[in-house]
Amino acid sequence: MSVETHSPVREPLHRPAGLAGFAADWASDQRTFKNVSWGKAMMWIFLLSDTFIFGCFLIAYMSARMSTAVPWPNPSEVFALHIGGSDVPLILIAIMTFVLITSSGTMAMAVNFGYRQDRRKTALLMVVTALFGATFVGMQAFEWTKLITEGVRPWGNPWGAAQFGSTFFMITGFHGTHVTIGVIFLLIIARKVWRGDFDTGRRGFFTSRKGQYEIVEITGLYWHFVDLVWVFIFAFFYLW
Amino acid sequence: MTETTAHTDTIPQAGSRAPAHEQHQQHPIGLYLVVWVLLFVLSTFSYLVDYVGLQGYLRWSLILLFMVLKAGLIVAIFMHMAWERLALIYAILLPPLLVLVFVALMVSESHYVLFTRLAFFGAAP
Numbered sequence: 294m295s296v297e298t299h300s301p302v303r304e305p306l307h308r309p310a311g312l313a314g315f316a317a318d319w320a321s322d323q324r325t326f327k328n329v330s331w332g333k334a335m336m337w338i339f340l341l342s343d344t345f346i347f348g349c350f351l352i353a354y355m356s357a358r359m360s361t362a363v364p365w366p367n368p369s370e371v372f373a374l375h376i377g378g379s380d381v382p383l384i385l386i387a388i389m390t391f392v393l394i395t396s397s398g399t400m401a402m403a404v405n406f407g408y409r410q411d412r413r414k415t416a417l418l419m420v421v422t423a424l425f426g427a428t429f430v431g432m433q434a435f436e437w438t439k440l441i442t443e444g445v446r447p448w449g450n451p452w453g454a455a456q457f458g459s460t461f462f463m464i465t466g467f468h469g470t471h472v473t474i475g476v477i478f479l480l481i482i483a484r485k486v487w488r489g490d491f492d493t494g495r496r497g498f499f500t501s502r503k504g505q506y507e508i509v510e511i512t513g514l515y516w517h518f519v520d521l522v523w524v525f526i527f528a529f530f531y532l533w
Numbered sequence: 534m535t536e537t538t539a540h541t542d543t544i545p546q547a548g549s550r551a552p553a554h555e556q557h558q559q560h561p562i563g564l565y566l567v568v569w570v571l572l573f574v575l576s577t578f579s580y581l582v583d584y585v586g587l588q589g590y591l592r593w594s595l596i597l598l599f600m601v602l603k604a605g606l607i608v609a610i611f612m613h614m615a616w617e618r619l620a621l622i623y624a625i626l627l628p629p630l631l632v633l634v635f636v637a638l639m640v641s642e643s644h645y646v647l648f649t650r651l652a653f654f655g656a657a658p
Contacts, residue, residue, distance in 0.1 A: 311619065318620035326621050337625050348632040352639050359643035362650045369583050387580045394576060398569035401611045405565065408557045510558060510613075517611045521604055527576075528600035532583050533593070 336511045340518045343471075347522050350464050351529055357456035366452035368531050372436070386531050389432050390523065393472075396425030397520040400479075400513045407509035412486050415509060419483035422516065426476040433469045437462075464526055471519050482512050558613040568610045575603050 308327055309317050318325050326334045358365050373380040403418035440461070444451045447459040485491065485504060494503045579599040582592055609615040614622060 308618075315619035315623060318618060325624075327618060329617065329621055334621070337621065341625050341628060344629050345632065348629065348635070352632070352635055355636065356639045356643045356646075359640065360646035360650070362647060362654070383580065383583055387576070390576050390580070391573065394569070394572045397572070397607065397611055398565065401565040401569075402562065404558070405560070405562055408559050507557075514612055517607055520611075521607050524600055524603045524607065528579065528596050532579060532596045 330507060332507065332511050333514070336514045340514065343518065343522075347464075347467070347525070350460075350467065351525060354460040354464060354530065357460055358454070361454040361456060363454040365454050366450060366457045368533075371440070371452065371457075372531060383531060385432060385436055386527065389429055389436075390527055392425050392429050392432070393520050393523050396422045396429070397517055399425065400516045404510045404513045407486070407506040410492070410506070412489055412492060415506070416483045416487035419479050419486065419509070419512070423476045423479040423483065426472050426479065426516075426519075430469055430472050430476070433465060433472075437465075461530070464530060468519070468522055468526060471522070475516050475519050478512055478515060482508055558616060560613075560616075564610065568606050571606060572603055575599050575606075579603075 308314055318327055321327075329337075369382040370380070372386050373382045374384045375381075376384065399418050400422045403415050403422060406414040406418060440458075445458045445461070447462055449455045450458050485497075486506075486509065488495070490497070491504050491506050491508075496502065497504050576599075579596060582595050582599070587595065608626075614626070
């Protein structure tokens with residue numbers, strides 16, 4: 294912060310707050326999101342579009358479940374695991390939820406250390422986040438395998454409404470794909486952080502622009518969104 | 534704080550470093566830990582709803598309550614939305630509310646589809 298005081302050029306603009314600020318920002322020229330970089334704004338807008346995709350999936354699931362005359366399979370029993378002689382309902386899903394929340398926590402810390410210019414801790418925390426993400430995908434693969442061996446198919450299952458399989462594979466499959474992409478994204482950025490690209494101003498591949506630690510926060514936005522979507526899937530698909 | 538150093542050694546590119554200043558989201562680690570613990574607790578609660586076997590409106594309202602609280606914490610704290618300007622908050626958070634209109638449409642449609650299935654195919658389609 295001491296650097297900032299010596300530099301009058303970077304004096305923050307005084308813009309109105311609250312609703313007046315909202316009107317002023319949207320009515321102003323040049324750019325609407327005054328203190329948000331284009332990278333962050335575009336990630337948010339991408340996430341908004343992704344919200345609609347997952348929203349449509351969950352609405353499709355709701356419509357299928359509400360309009361079927363056949364009983365819906367009980368997720369509590371379908372996703373139970375046989376541990377120590379008794380069936381524990383939804384235990385695998387609960388563990389997956391905790392794994393994803395933990396990864397969100399480590400990601401938030403990585404963003405924090407990124408802005409403190411602590412590249413080792415940032416890179417390590419991002420790798421830890423990626424590992425939790427990979428664990429999540431692994432558990433999902435286990436869950437899919439279990440259900441497929443029990444006879445769940447997109448066109449039918451042994452317990453009830455045929456739409457159960459198609460909605461399950463579509464929603465969790467699309468979410469799992471997002472997690473997988475997130476893991477790859479995390480590892481790529483973690484490598485750049487570890488190498489010190491954002492300290493030395495090394496130019497990036499393809500755009501040849503210099504990166505900044507802000508990319509860690511943008512990666513974090515994507516990762517938290519994946520966790521956010523899981524909150525809704527957990528509530529509507531597994532618990533409802 | 535990096536803004537200054539980054540600014541001096543980069544060639545100013547048209548538009549990319551407009552007069553607006555970009556803020557860094559810098560918050561104490563303790564805040565993240567508190568939210569992390571809260572998310573764990575809320576997840577445990579929502580799991581317990583199923584484990585205890587609550588049914589009916591109590592089950593559904595509790596599921597929704599814990600879901601909204603978790604989503605709110607993630608968006609507000611982890612994604613730093615609580616510290617953004619209203620221009621961004623409204624642009625991102627208001628449009629998804631329209632999904633609720635879609636939900637209402639499809640609830641009505643689903644009732645109708647169920648009605649036609651029962652009326653024309655009997656209980657077993």
